[in-house]
Amino acid sequence: MSIKNITNQQTPTKVPIGAFTLENGDTLTDVELAYERFGPEGAPVILICHALTGNQFAVGSKESPGWWKGLIGDDCPIDTTSFQVITFNVLGGCHGSTGPASMDPSKEAPYRQNFPKVSIRDMVHAQHKALDVLGIKEVHAVIGGSLGGMQTLEWGLLYPFFMKQLYVLAATPYLSDYGIAFNHIGARAIEDDPAFNGGFYEDNAQLQGFEIARMAGMVTYRSGTLFQKRFDRHQKDSLYDIQSYMDYQGEKIKERFDANSYLYLLEAMNHHDISRGRGSLQEAAKQFKAKLYTISFQHDLLYPRELIETFSDHVPGSEHHHVLTDYGHDGFLVEFNQWGSWMQEKINEGAVNHHDD
Template identity: 70%
Template sequence: MSLNNPTRSKQNNHTISIGPFTFESGETLDDVQLAYERFGPDDAPVVLVCHALTGNQYAIGSDQEPGWWAGLIGQDQPVDTSRYQVITFNVLGGCHGSTGPASCPKGSKRAYRLDFPAVTIRDMVHAQYRALIKLGIHQVHAVAGGSLGGMQTLEWGLLYPLFMKQLYVLAATPYLSDYGIAFNHIGTRAIKDDPAWQQGDYSSNHHLQGFELARMAGMVTYRSGTLFQKRFDRSKSEPLSYNIQSYLDYQGEKIKDRFDANSYLYLLEAMNHHDIGRGRDGWKKACKQYQAKVNTISFQHDLLYPKELIDAFSNEVPGSEHFHVETDYGHDGFLVEFNHWGEWIQRKINKGG
């Protein structure tokens, strides 16, 4: 039994070409690459993990730079990489090694930018399926993801219903609400109305103040008012500057170091159009098409993906189970406090349902 670095001793990153790929729009790119992280025994059951909006393939990461789900996945963690092989792809349209707006077509030194085809959640899933088949993987034990990753997980269960045994959908709903679309629109306008954006042909992320504002608006929806009050409590670092303001400024600056603004726009648009009922006679009828066991998790104070809508979805899916997490973190609850909900996943994933 060989191992794909299950102990996180160093970063485990790979890239695979899936060749020509045709998007839902009908446009085709000649050569699409997907970057991915892979840990665990080569012959172990596969758990496919899907990342959120500004996430990447480093769900586990390294000892020096732990990934965004390092508290959930790893040796002796709820998803144990001595027992499971875990694969995470950077999404199609992303900016951490997969083909996206910041990538250059083969033989060109100029990035696609806005010439990149519109990408949908279903495009992301189809691309990952192609990559898994190329890796020799024809079935997985489970697919899991939160937020944008949860949207992908929902589509995985409908596009390839027999490809997995289990689905874990965290902080995601069968379609994006008008409230979610509204905040995405604010972020989109902030970026596009920035003169430095230059119709997508900007020279550097670091010139984009609109990108900072987009991230700040997003951060307000990812956390709860309760958490902000407990953490900051109107505290000040200077007489006229509140710490909550400094925190948002920091988050706005930080996003420019690790994410491409055009990719951000493309993924926001993909989220806006997420609807499992599209072309399937509505989301309630789509719910009856799941063959894998569906498990959903909601988080208290999640403004974007409320418990009520996740509950409604879960109730329509035969055999689905739902778990609600009491937390002050709101939507970002799926990235923290793994001790509050990781055991629930561990019990279910290990018993096969």
């Protein structure tokens, strides 16, 4: 029996996890996580963790394909005829999970900036609780890119025996100063916009600062080589194509993402550091029990190969794969034909070995 696509972007399916206490000691009541679930009932489970402006719709539908459609699906590298795939919208997100745009039950109004700060570890603990509610006591693999990769690393340390494999794409054991710098530019652009009103804005669509934040991010997600090949200084009327593209991306983000959630997730990324409370980075690296696979992408400014590969070398039995691409950091969202087969081989091989155990 197969689990059909029981979610869509209009009416997200949610799992209630009740009261949830965060790392900082604050407790949220009546927490929900929105999720997407595909694949044969009873098949090994693969947990997918999404990136900054992602959501639970990794697969999506025919009418509205998900952000990892082509990597996940029937006869894809992550094959939903053999595996059951679950993706949660993160705690603090804005696609159905409890976050700044959710109603604060104590005030009968949205939390907005009254929402407590969340960490990457909070996101993972909430997902673990949600899986428990769904009756899932173990998963075959946890896979994520960027912010999703940060979550994946924490999954391997917070619940080391919960999974057999970890796949970390375009993510590092801590966010670099370069990444924090660009996050700061984005946050300041949003917060200094008069329409932001301290987070209590009337309309997300009015936030021009949010547009600028997205444009700043886009510069780091793609490479100069890709921009040159795609736009080649082509100009229409008074604007270069690259300028029109940036304007389009700025407008688009306001239609699908909440600015407060964006700020909360940026802050969580800034504080990401797997060595926090675990000794040195090398000591933390030795605590992984699941098989760790890391993937880096050429021209990734935010999560460079050198940092990912050096860290991977400290993890016993880990394997690293580097992808040549002009897409830079966004390489984990495209060109699956270049690296998907590598991942597929490892996932299937692990499933066979797991079955033999």
